[in-house]
Amino acid sequence: MSAVVRDGVEDLEIGLLLEALFRRYHYDFRSYARASIKRRLVQARDQLGFSSISALQDSLLHEPTTLSRLLGYLTVQVSEMFRDPSYFRALREKVLPHLRTYPSLKVWVAGCSHGEELYSLAILFREEGLEERTIFYATDINPAALQAAEAGVYPLDQVKKFTANHQKSGGRSSLSDYYTADYGRAIFDKSLRSRVVFSDHSLVTDAVFGEMHLISCRNVLIYFDRALQDRAIGLLRDSLARKGFLGLGSKESLRFSAHAAAFLEFSREDKIYQRQDA
Template sequence: MSEIEDLEIQLLLEALYQRYHYDFRHYARASIKRRLTQARSQLGFPSISAMQDRVLHDPAMLPRLLGFLTVQVSEMFRDPSYFRALREKVVPHLRTYPSLKVWIAGCSTGEEVYSLAILFREEGLYDRTIFYATDINPEALAAAEAGVYALDRIRKFTENHQKSGGRSSLSDYYTAAYGRAVFDKSLRNRVVFSDHSLVTDAVFAEMHLISCRNVMIYFDRPLQDRAIGLFRESLTRKGFLGLGSKESLRFSAHAAAFSEFAAEEKIYQRREP
């Protein structure tokens, strides 16, 4: 039965790529299997094949399936020590540039986008920065652009912000009403939200900082190398790359192109060419 299910998963991933150009074929198989099993159960299909049949013939099913296949768990200033390291160690270098470009790759529903926008505003860099927030899930991008979060999440966001070395109150940046927190539109004035796939798309700009956290843990090794290669190409000379707490460049084919800048916080700097 397991062999049949593995074949069904392989066929579904190929179908998604051929029909809709979403490529999950090189995501870590154990993670994909877990997510598809959850989708099959919650969407009420008797098998993966039945789910494939539906998604092929009913495009309206695609966003629902993408909700299971893409990572949508985050919080503002997640892992506060990462943002503190950006603030204390990376920002002094970024201050030397007249203009800046920052890429948040795999931005999901936008928590990290607003975290970085607030941090850059507090450090006086916001007005000279363009932020590129990208993801493959259009519904997640729409949520990120809206900047609306459940009010019961704000306490954790606020705690993280303070631990990250925040220079203001997080409440300065949102309005609370009807159980929701709506973040200030001014935080989005310099943000470009865009569809971009680390699996199939190319580099699109020269960046000073790329933050791609807790995305590559879902990729297999060749796909991780492809993504890191993209980041290497996209980073300006001596630009910075931030990864998630469980991610590393140690075994990457591109490891030699980077030096550890803040090792514990998984922040790397592109070496001189």
Template sequence: MTEIGTPEKVDDIEIRLLLEALFLKYHYDFRNYAMASVKRRLKQAREQLGFATFSALQESLLHEPAMLPKLLRYLTVQVSEMFRNPSYFRAIREKVVPHLKTYPTLKVWVAGCSGGEELYSLVILFREEGLEERTIFYATDINQEALQAAEAGIYPLDRLQLFTENHRKAGGKTSLSEYYQAAYGGASFDKGLRRNVVFSDHSLVTDAVFGEMQLISCRNVMIYFDRGLQDRALGLFKDSLARKGFLGLGAKESLRFSKHAGEFADFVREEKIYQRQDR
């Protein structure tokens, strides 16, 4: 008699089939994300969206396009804050900006921009340092709803105290209140902050280089990738950076074990800011 797999093993099979279906149908590739994290998020999605099995969720995904954005809410992490880890932004301001000021024009890529908090933090910092006018900012994410939220630039009022304190600790030269006004039941950030911003759908998993950047900030995105996918993303960043360009990663991320580690030098080691080596 053939042994029937345990429910746990059946779940694993169904999850892999679901991820394969998501890739083949919509070209969103989560197959090499850290599986423990993906499994936890898919279980939450299955339960909250009302499906008894992952196979039932897969059937809905394949035949009902409206299910895609619902599922992506669970698979893409949308938790951030303005000037998160203020010491990172202080290091950008004090150590990286002096180098950036030597360029006549600049391109900055915020990869995995989520709801836009990191983007606005950098635009405000660049405005305070006199660099905004010569800079194009690219804000990318795979989640269309996140991109729409980022472009709207409206955040709950109860988050502004934290944002304001982070801005101060990051070396802010003005009051954060100068950049927003209360509206729509929240804090609406100045539309002028988006004047030089390009919002775009871009996947670190499947998409290619689209420009030459002087600074790339991609924080707390690769912690959800497995080693092969981390290498893929870091290779993309390497190929996207101009000579002596800068890469900022999250506090729990590192280049240390990447095959691309030799292409970068530590610039501000404690803040995970690296500089592209000469080509």
């Protein structure tokens, strides 16, 4: 079989598997950037020991345990606490002075992965005296990621990087105040999640579920195609309170979105936007 024909067959297999995943389990990856999805599915096929994408699909349909294993490859779980410290410094110095004027706050971490960004925001809000008036919503489509986020346990060798990021973000305390070290792990204080709601939510298929003052959705949209990006940005817009804030990842932008006119560039260099009045 020629390489061109083989690639064509593989692309067909991928399309069928994504359709099966949606119809069987209601996880919709059909509009994710295809090159990225293909790379991750090929990795899953090889590392999970299947001879083809079709064999992986067969297992997915008939062996429900395959789903959780596959989701680990399809959802990106790479993050760190206070990632891109300048973003958190901008929140601290530019956004929180606005949020401080509200008697109560709602913050949504969309695509929370293993929770690093959630704990970063919880610590930031505690340091700035806003934690007690804030409810945090942490959502992801991967149940295993949500479970890890709720546990708040990270390899101790990552904490040096977390600590440096925290200080660069303008941290007002020591990160060590918020965790205990045990057998090579950093276990973050459960009080940091006392005001957190963990929930399954998909930007692809689910609807608005609240009115937020701040939404942090970073390094999620880059994995969507243009149509799905517009769908997600529309959902994020509709989830924001009047003059609410939206934070995106360093490689993400609203510039070419159909919903760009609904936002002001509040801090261009830090990819923080503010919803405009209707």
